[in-house]
Every structure is written in structure tokens, then in C-alpha cells.
Amino acid sequence: METAAPSAVIVAIDGPSGTGKSSTSKAVAAKLGLRYLDTGAQYRAITWWMITNGIDTDDPHAIAVAAGKPVIESGTDPAAPTITVDGLDAAGPIRTQEVTSKVSAVSAVPEVRALITELQRSIAAQAEGGIVVEGRDIGTTVLPDADLKIFLTASPEARAARRNGELKGKEATDLAATQAALIKRDAADSGRKTSPLAKAGDAVEVDTTELTLDQVIECVVTLVEEKRAAAE
């Protein structure tokens, strides 16, 4: 007798910066044979395009006018996610401090959000076996009908320590400065008018402060498996 393939499942993972969304989402998708979409990378990519094309990132009107110009493509293999802008690999350039400091202003522009949201929905719709999509507004706005919504949190201290662990040897690692920068970005992302960073009413909140990454992954895998079992 043939065993039926598990049903396609759409998982939305949101939360503030440094809570473990990318690491968790990639690992969960890989373990469960799902696709993976990093929506922050898409907002970073459009921000990088604005910077390299001389658009003033403090001018929402200029950003809105240019928003439709870049072609952003995301590869959704969790083992090797990709991001290109106009066919160019943007994976490195989108992680610079300059992009990180400007991305909240660019992502707050409604025209940018409308375009990127449409792109995200079309990628999710094409993921036949299911997908894990991570960001800030996935459960609330992009995929409000997701099968499972998770909202990751962690204390600012834990998040800053994790970020500094990543930067060690590459850039200055002033813990207080790292913490201040991530709190500032969260405040901008939570305070914008159009689809701010927020927990969906039906999301499961997981505080990762005292958990290892493996424990968070295991917790989310279990929640997905429970959803799948309930749907059978």
C-alpha cells in the first residue's frame, strides 16, 4: 500500500530582529521538505537597489516612484536560498550596515509593500509541497490564512548577544550599540502605518530567550506535525 504524501502546509514565522526567524525557518523547512522564503531579504534587496541607483532613502515619494523598477527574485531551497536583483546575486550586498540602517525606511513605503507582498503571495502559491515564510507581517497581512503562525520573541539582551556572536572578528562588537540598533529598527518596523511588525491574533508565541536554536526548531517542527495530523 502506498503512503500518502504529507499535505502541503503554509507556515508563517514572524517576530522582531534577532529572534531566530531565519535560522529556525530554514531548518524547519529543510527537515520537513518545505520551501523557504526570507522576506526580509526581499526588502533588503529593494533597499540595496535604491542606494545603488542614487534614490534618496529618506524620500518616500522618490522610493514610491522607483519601486516598480528592480526585478527581485528569490530562490526558495532552504539548503541554498538565493536573492537576485535584476539578475545580479545580491546575497552579500544586502547584509551591509548601510542597507540594515536604511531598510526600515524603504520597507515602510506603501508602494514598496504592495509590490513585495504580491511577489511573496505568488511565491507561496507556487510552493506545491508547502513553504515556511518568515518576516514581520506574514501572519497578519501576507498570508492571513496560513495553516500555522508562529511569533518568535527573545529579550533584547539575548538578541544583541546573538547578533554580536555573528559579527565577531568582522566589525565592532559593542553590545550596547548592537542592542540600541535592533531596538531602533524594531520600533520603526512596529510603528509604521502599513502592515507593521505585529503578532497575529491566532499566532503561537514562542519566547526563545532561554531556548537553544535546536529546541526552537524542534518546537516548531512539532507544531507543524500537530497541524498536519489534525488536518488528516
Ligand SMILES: Nc1ncnc2c1ncn2[C@@H]1O[C@H](COP(=O)(O)OP(=O)(O)OP(=O)(O)O)[C@@H](O)[C@H]1O
Ligand atoms: N535560540 C537561539 N539561541 C542562540 N542563538 C540563536 C538562537 N536562534 C538564533 N540564534 C542565532 O542568532 C542569530 C540571529 O538569528 P536569525 O538571523 O535567525 O534571526 P532573525 O530573527 O532572522 O533576525 P533578522 O530579523 O534580524 O534577520 C544567528 O546567529 C543565529 O544562529
Ligand SMILES: Nc1ccn([C@@H]2O[C@H](COP(=O)(O)O)[C@@H](O)[C@H]2O)c(=O)n1
Ligand atoms: N515581512 C517583512 C520582512 C522584513 N521587513 C523589513 O525588512 C527589514 C530586514 O529584515 P531582516 O529580517 O532581514 O532583518 C526589517 O527590519 C523590516 O524593515 C518587513 O518590513 N516586512
